[in-house]
Amino acid sequence: MSNYIVENLRKEIEAFKADVKTEKIGHVMEVFDGIAKVSGLSDIKSSEMVTFPAGQTGVALNLEEDAVGVIILGDFSKIKEGDEVKATGKILEIPVSDSILGRVVNAMGAPIDGKGAIKAGKTYPIEKVAPGVVTRQSVDQPVATGIKAIDAIIPVGRGQRELIIGDRQTGKTALAIDAILNQKGQNMICVYVSIGQKDSKLRKLGARLEAGGAMAYTVIVSAGASEAAAMSYIAPYTGVSIAEYFMDQGKDVLIIYDDLSKHAVAYREISLLLRRPPGREAYPGDVFYLHSRLLERACRRNAKYGGGSITAFPIIETQAGDISAYIPTNVISITDGQIFLETDLFYKGIRPAVNVGSSVSRVGSSAQIKAMKKVAGTLKLDLAQFRELEAFSQFGSDLDESTKKQLERGKRSVEVLKQLQYAPVKTEHQVVTFYALTKGYMDDVPVDKIKAFESGLIEYTERNAKVFYKEVLESKMWTEKGEEQLKKAIADFKSSFTSKS
Amino acid sequence: MAKISPKNVGEAIYRATEGKSGAGLETALKHSAQVLRDKRMLGKSEEVLSVLRDIIDKNTGTVRAKITTAKVMPLGERKKLEGEIKEKYKAQKVISEFFEKAELLGGIRVEVGDEVMDATYKNKLHQLEKFLIQEK
Numbered sequence: 001m002s003n004y005i006v007e008n009l010r011k012e013i014e015a016f017k018a019d020v021k022t023e024k025i026g027h028v029m030e031v032f033d034g035i036a037k038v039s040g041l042s043d044i045k046s047s048e049m050v051t052f053p054a055g056q057t058g059v060a061l062n063l064e065e066d067a068v069g070v071i072i073l074g075d076f077s078k079i080k081e082g083d084e085v086k087a088t089g090k091i092l093e094i095p096v097s098d099s100i101l102g103r104v105v106n107a108m109g110a111p112i113d114g115k116g117a118i119k120a121g122k123t124y125p126i127e128k129v130a131p132g133v134v135t136r137q138s139v140d141q142p143v144a145t146g147i148k149a150i151d152a153i154i155p156v157g158r159g160q161r162e163l164i165i166g167d168r169q170t171g172k173t174a175l176a177i178d179a180i181l182n183q184k185g186q187n188m189i190c191v192y193v194s195i196g197q198k199d200s201k202l203r204k205l206g207a208r209l210e211a212g213g214a215m216a217y218t219v220i221v222s223a224g225a226s227e228a229a230a231m232s233y234i235a236p237y238t239g240v241s242i243a244e245y246f247m248d249q250g251k252d253v254l255i256i257y258d259d260l261s262k263h264a265v266a267y268r269e270i271s272l273l274l275r276r277p278p279g280r281e282a283y284p285g286d287v288f289y290l291h292s293r294l295l296e297r298a299c300r301r302n303a304k305y306g307g308g309s310i311t312a313f314p315i316i317e318t319q320a321g322d323i324s325a326y327i328p329t330n331v332i333s334i335t336d337g338q339i340f341l342e343t344d345l346f347y348k349g350i351r352p353a354v355n356v357g358s359s360v361s362r363v364g365s366s367a368q369i370k371a372m373k374k375v376a377g378t379l380k381l382d383l384a385q386f387r388e389l390e391a392f393s394q395f396g397s398d399l400d401e402s403t404k405k406q407l408e409r410g411k412r413s414v415e416v417l418k419q420l421q422y423a424p425v426k427t428e429h430q431v432v433t434f435y436a437l438t439k440g441y442m443d444d445v446p447v448d449k450i451k452a453f454e455s456g457l458i459e460y461t462e463r464n465a466k467v468f469y470k471e472v473l474e475s476k477m478w479t480e481k482g483e484e485q486l487k488k489a490i491a492d493f494k495s496s497f498t499s500k501s
Numbered sequence: 502m503a504k505i506s507p508k509n510v511g512e513a514i515y516r517a518t519e520g521k522s523g524a525g526l527e528t529a530l531k532h533s534a535q536v537l538r539d540k541r542m543l544g545k546s547e548e549v550l551s552v553l554r555d556i557i558d559k560n561t562g563t564v565r566a567k568i569t570t571a572k573v574m575p576l577g578e579r580k581k582l583e584g585e586i587k588e589k590y591k592a593q594k595v596i597s598e599f600f601e602k603a604e605l606l607g608g609i610r611v612e613v614g615d616e617v618m619d620a621t622y623k624n625k626l627h628q629l630e631k632f633l634i635q636e637k
Binding site: 009012013016018019020021022023024025026040041042065066 | 506507508612614615616617618619620624625628629632633
């Protein structure tokens, strides 16, 4: 055994060739709060990687006349004044490979889940120019999130950037996790980037994804709350580089940035420490570019360039519902729509607490399947009218028949859109539910029994309207034959349901 | 107001003293010292001097090299090395400082400005260590 080890070591050492080359060096002038001021390094590029004697990596961010401002990625307590800093000539890059799937990595792409090393195939730079116009294609394939309110009213397409925005504790992360859970068998790779989150939350989330069988196609990139701001700053770029690795193979990727408010705060911290001039809310002047260059990397490539896509779900946390603050307005203007979650709705029991009126998807409707468009096309308008009528009806009791009908339908629509956490609904099931709702089959079902009606209906129609399901699954639209079968199944189920209750 | 860096002061002193000698040079240097005092930059005089030295080196084609070895380098080899540095940097003059550090174990390390060529055994062993522990 020992001979075998010695023999192997000897072979390894024989294969080694020492490389003597001229390197650019500098010296640490001062170190503070994860930042190092370095003299020398005259030819260094912006965002170039540097190494410190104790093995830490840094990134040159501020190129000044007589010094370079470097952010230190890792433990900076061992770096001292006078230490030699070597320029690497490379932009910060991370190792990527197919074996990264199912793993939890830090902002440098190193595993932190205790499952051993990840065999690195290639390295990808974390900063890259977004794909150009000629390589892109417009969004026309849906992302099935499994959340009825989103898939029906605010549809998201592959390659879209849809912002999830709301106050704390309104279910932003839950929405994103549900979307990941629903990607099972949908040919989608998921990347979840956790920025400045508590480790306990990440642990819980990882366990949830594991239990749902979602880790097989998911990568978690984590820059925890206890890590330096520099790690939070680079984490989303690391995430998108991993996503690009899979997109380059022609795969579709869903990436979630949870959340970009904390990312902006981390960048503000770094910028202030680097003594960059503060602007509005003390954020630096380039905070818009920080997010626009990140989100612009989400795209759908055309067939000539591999055909992959990156769909981005950035999350923004607002303070007391203020969506007109600096970072929320910035990200709203960058993305292709937003899903607005409201505290009031959440506590009213409407979960997911999506405010349908304020939420919008600018490009997703062209990606929605025909069947869904047919059944949910007017849902948004109906709900908006319902809200208006609901408020108006509180002032008087004498309402005409059509208004009463509209109110009753609205109540049922709200009930149908309610959904439990970690319970994504398949698209074909959603189509059946919305079909029953919009065709008036639920109008005489009591509101408190809508959920039971819905689950029973799906179970029944799955057995008795197979043609309809097959048509929706295969051609994304039903035929007259399928519709007839579904109508009959709904009527049969309804009569048995009403007789039972 | 723009910050005055030691580099700015060094360049200004160089321009003020360029081509002067005798009383003219003395007055220019006196004024330079007064500027440093007035701008409260006397504490940065070392940096200013270093900038001045760099400017003069650049103009006279002088290269300063720091050479570190594990053992004392024989005179003949020193001359040969200086000649090679002169050729590589196309310099008129090479000013070298020689240091001995036993911890380098062997080989040589040459530093010119912010460029370093490390061919010491210590560095090679460090590279070997990295090579052996890297994921293959």
